[in-house]
Amino acid sequence: MTAAPTAKRADAQRNIQAILDAAAVCLSKDAAASVAEIAQAAGVGRVTLYGHFANRAELIDAAIARAIDEGDAALAAIDLGGDPRTALVRLVRQSWSAIVQIGALMSAGAATLTPERMLELHSRPVSRVEALVRRGQEAGAFRSDLPTTWLVSTLHRIMHGAAEDIDAGRLAAAQAPSAIAATALAAFTPPGHPVPSLEEWS
Amino acid sequence: MTAAPTAKRADAQRNIQAILDAAAVCLSKDAAASVAEIAQAAGVGRVTLYGHFANRAELIDAAIARAIDEGDAALAAIDLGGDPRTALVRLVRQSWSAIVQIGALMSAGAATLTPERMLELHSRPVSRVEALVRRGQEAGAFRSDLPTTWLVSTLHRIMHGAAEDIDAGRLAAAQAPSAIAATALAAFTPPGHPVPSLEEWS
Numbered sequence: 244m245t246a247a248p249t250a251k252r253a254d255a256q257r258n259i260q261a262i263l264d265a266a267a268v269c270l271s272k273d274a275a276a277s278v279a280e281i282a283q284a285a286g287v288g289r290v291t292l293y294g295h296f297a298n299r300a301e302l303i304d305a306a307i308a309r310a311i312d313e314g315d316a317a318l319a320a321i322d323l324g325g326d327p328r329t330a331l332v333r334l335v336r337q338s339w340s341a342i343v344q345i346g347a348l349m350s351a352g353a354a355t356l357t358p359e360r361m362l363e364l365h366s367r368p369v370s371r372v373e374a375l376v377r378r379g380q381e382a383g384a385f386r387s388d389l390p391t392t393w394l395v396s397t398l399h400r401i402m403h404g405a406a407e408d409i410d411a412g413r414l415a416a417a418q419a420p421s422a423i424a425a426t427a428l429a430a431f432t433p434p435g436h437p438v439p440s441l442e443e444w445s
Numbered sequence: 446m447t448a449a450p451t452a453k454r455a456d457a458q459r460n461i462q463a464i465l466d467a468a469a470v471c472l473s474k475d476a477a478a479s480v481a482e483i484a485q486a487a488g489v490g491r492v493t494l495y496g497h498f499a500n501r502a503e504l505i506d507a508a509i510a511r512a513i514d515e516g517d518a519a520l521a522a523i524d525l526g527g528d529p530r531t532a533l534v535r536l537v538r539q540s541w542s543a544i545v546q547i548g549a550l551m552s553a554g555a556a557t558l559t560p561e562r563m564l565e566l567h568s569r570p571v572s573r574v575e576a577l578v579r580r581g582q583e584a585g586a587f588r589s590d591l592p593t594t595w596l597v598s599t600l601h602r603i604m605h606g607a608a609e610d611i612d613a614g615r616l617a618a619a620q621a622p623s624a625i626a627a628t629a630l631a632a633f634t635p636p637g638h639p640v641p642s643l644e645e646w647s
Contacts, residue, residue, distance in 0.1 A: 392615050393624055400602040413594050430632045432640045440636035
């Protein structure tokens, strides 16, 4: 008598995962992807999808929340201790491609979710990066004449810029992590201090 | 017998200018602004608008082309000679707000025009900035270990990022030109060379 409900729950869980996977793929490619397209990509009917997510906004919210949870777990596993410059280079090399992928999903979300909800959704991973930048500023390794939030935003923009340049054929994907890390390291260097070469800190 | 056609032509010119002004304002605020909204903001009927622009894409193309022409004329008037670092700071201070404004319009265009047309539209102003960056690289003032196009893209992203940070209340508008110039100067500095302070080069 208990096997049937358990199987049903497992089915539901599988459907939810398939829908969220499909939402992440479809919305990253096309921010305007419809619920019908996402249901089709997930291999479920629209009625099933609406059984789990009341509307498109709820679905987008759940897809972003899951992607950020996974990204944050990956970020938490990166050693951000030691010299802040080494930690920055390590962060870029190990996280840039995941951050860029989530960024495409976040862009889709920005058209649907409120700015407050968007901030809330990615506050945990952003605060990890902020903590590293602040630590670097306090240690004198990173410049303090510009706000921490500005340096964090700059790092994000350099990362997303690399993705755009790869898409446009202006940058080889293999070159991206070095270009991002070298540019961010330089942008963070305090005035009067020499710009570190990438080899020095990786 | 000639007064009437001349007056008609002047009327048409005024309408075209009003439509392009309205398109720039409406599309910068909302990339999805409709032709009907733009006609209303311009104070002309839709029939009049369609008399000058066959469709929404043609209107967007013309609005971007005009904004870029004006921006390029402003850029051409900036002295980009002398030390490349001083020229870079001058460029940022005198052009960032116009570049950011055109950027909002270009984002609206990206949804409608082909990537090739978008590149063609802003190739002239981009090549002016590229020439400065290349000259700086050749003179050893800017780093040569990263491609010229990467440095140019980075500068643009830092500028547009400043606009986003101002909108989000994370950066004071008055602080923006200094933050942009300081960040770009650092990002462009060759490894091993000291990051210049802003005062040094402005």
